[in-house]
Amino acid sequence: MAAVLSLILGLAAIPASQASAAEPGKTDLQIQADAAILMDAATGQVLYQMNADTPLPPASMAKMMTEYLVEKAVQEGKVSWDQVVSVEENASKQIGSRVFLAKGDKHTIEELYKATAIASANDAVVQLAETLAGSELAFVDIMNETAQKLGMTNTHFINTTGLERMYMPEKYRPEAEEETLMSARDAATLAYHIINEMPQVLETSKIQSLHFRERDKDSTPNWNWMLESNKDIPNFRKFAYPGVDGLKTGHTDTSGNCFTGTALRNGTRLIAVVMGVPGGLYDGQRFLETAKLFDYGFNNFEKRTIVEAKAVLDGLETVKVSKGKETKLRIATAQDVTILAPKDVAAQVTDIQLELSQDPIVAPVEQGDAIGQAIVTYVDPATGETKSATIGMVAQDDIHKASWWRLMFRGIGNFFSGLFKGIFNLF
Numbered sequence: 001m002a003a004v005l006s007l008i009l010g011l012a013a014i015p016a017s018q019a020s021a022a023e024p025g026k027t028d029l030q031i032q033a034d035a036a037i038l039m040d041a042a043t044g045q046v047l048y049q050m051n052a053d054t055p056l057p058p059a060s061m062a063k064m065m066t067e068y069l070v071e072k073a074v075q076e077g078k079v080s081w082d083q084v085v086s087v088e089e090n091a092s093k094q095i096g097s098r099v100f101l102a103k104g105d106k107h108t109i110e111e112l113y114k115a116t117a118i119a120s121a122n123d124a125v126v127q128l129a130e131t132l133a134g135s136e137l138a139f140v141d142i143m144n145e146t147a148q149k150l151g152m153t154n155t156h157f158i159n160t161t162g163l164e165r166m167y168m169p170e171k172y173r174p175e176a177e178e179e180t181l182m183s184a185r186d187a188a189t190l191a192y193h194i195i196n197e198m199p200q201v202l203e204t205s206k207i208q209s210l211h212f213r214e215r216d217k218d219s220t221p222n223w224n225w226m227l228e229s230n231k232d233i234p235n236f237r238k239f240a241y242p243g244v245d246g247l248k249t250g251h252t253d254t255s256g257n258c259f260t261g262t263a264l265r266n267g268t269r270l271i272a273v274v275m276g277v278p279g280g281l282y283d284g285q286r287f288l289e290t291a292k293l294f295d296y297g298f299n300n301f302e303k304r305t306i307v308e309a310k311a312v313l314d315g316l317e318t319v320k321v322s323k324g325k326e327t328k329l330r331i332a333t334a335q336d337v338t339i340l341a342p343k344d345v346a347a348q349v350t351d352i353q354l355e356l357s358q359d360p361i362v363a364p365v366e367q368g369d370a371i372g373q374a375i376v377t378y379v380d381p382a383t384g385e386t387k388s389a390t391i392g393m394v395a396q397d398d399i400h401k402a403s404w405w406r407l408m409f410r411g412i413g414n415f416f417s418g419l420f421k422g423i424f425n426l427f
Contacts (some may be wrong), residue, residue, distance in 0.1 A: 006196065028217050035052060037049045038293045043193075045339055045382065047301060048296060048297070058182040060185060060223075060249060060259055066125050081108065086104060087104055087106070095167055097122055118210040126160055128160075139160060150387055162180055162252070164179055178258040188273045202247075224259075228243055239291075240242040241294060247382075301343065306337050306338070311336075319361055323419055341417075353375045366398050370394055
């Protein structure tokens with residue numbers, strides 16, 4: 001049974017004025033949107049949020065789930081990028097943003113994937129879904145199951161496009177009169193999994209334009225006008241933001257303007273989501289609102305290590321060892337705990353618990369062996385919320401197994417020591 005040791009570090013509390021200043025909702029960024037969130041892409045730490053758990057229509061941001069599932073299918077060998085697909089009726093009847101697929105057209109998975117990620121093509125994403133699951137509605141079931149597994153608790157898909165039900169081809173609509181909904185936090189969570197599990201997605205999402213067919217006269221610009229590479233394009237220059245290389249826009253009359261963006265600067269990657277930004281499709285206001293979030297994150301936060309790697313934790317310097325030449329083993333952390341913190345706010349670790357894989361540890365033990373984990377509880381300086389992080393714990397020494405002779409005499413000694421303590425406690 002794992003041993004649990006608790007250590008209260010007793011650090012000074014964060015001054016109330018500093019803590020509240022860093023709380024999402026208490027920092028007024030004047031975001032013009034129905035909902036917004038800013039997240040650290042490395043840890044999932046939330047730096048800012050506004051109505052982040054309210055389910056809202058995400059429009060084409062729903063396509064991120066298909067991108068995620070297509071990438072997984074390729075990784076698992078279920079489909080290949082060069083696999084040729086024949087376009088079916090459902091895809092050919094899609095409206096809105098599309099690459100004008102006709103029934104019977106033949107394209108590769110990669111071509112359809114790029115059309116989805118760059119041109120936000122409704123016809124392409126539907127055909128990808130049907131290829132993977134046989135029908136769009138069967139694929140939607142997979143989308144919803146995956147959303148639950150990823151912790152997207154305020155999300156429900158009815159299709160792959162994010163279009164309202166009334167705009168789906170009637171023959172292929174779900175029976176229930178529901179709509180696709182997603183919260184800003186769920187959109188950021190999905191982006192977090194995409195970036196961390198399949199970072200190669202960003203190689204596609206940062207492509208500036210799509211030339212879908214050789215016979216097409218023009219290319220379709222990427223709907224993400226914030227791409228850093230757009231800084232030299234006059235029409236997009238005011239929206240281009242340093243480090244932006246993804247991820248997905250969305251717009252319908254119902255949803256308003258939406259965007260899930262990500263930017264990498266000085267080794268820090270952030271994810272920002274805005275939903276329900278007012279204005280027209282072509283005014284770019286959603287990108288200006290996203291820039292406010294990125295500015296806030298990059299200008300006001302810095303990486304701070306609250307537990308160092310290879311550190312010896314106070315009160316948890318050693319653990320007991322059974323059947324070894326020594327009876328105690330020195331231990332240390334296997335990695336660090338690093339968070340983003342406001343530059344003027346101190347981080348506060350409140351508790352560390354050690355959970356051993358064995359209690360006691362049984363010799364032999366080699367230096368570097370994993371012996372358990374430490375659960376670090378801390379006050380998130382960005383939100384004031386209590387959070388926890390799990391880090392591995394490793395042995396600092398080699399401990400060889402003791403001989404049977406040594407173990408016998410140690411057992412005799414322990415017996416008499418316990419006996420004398422028992423007699424002493426009688427008086």
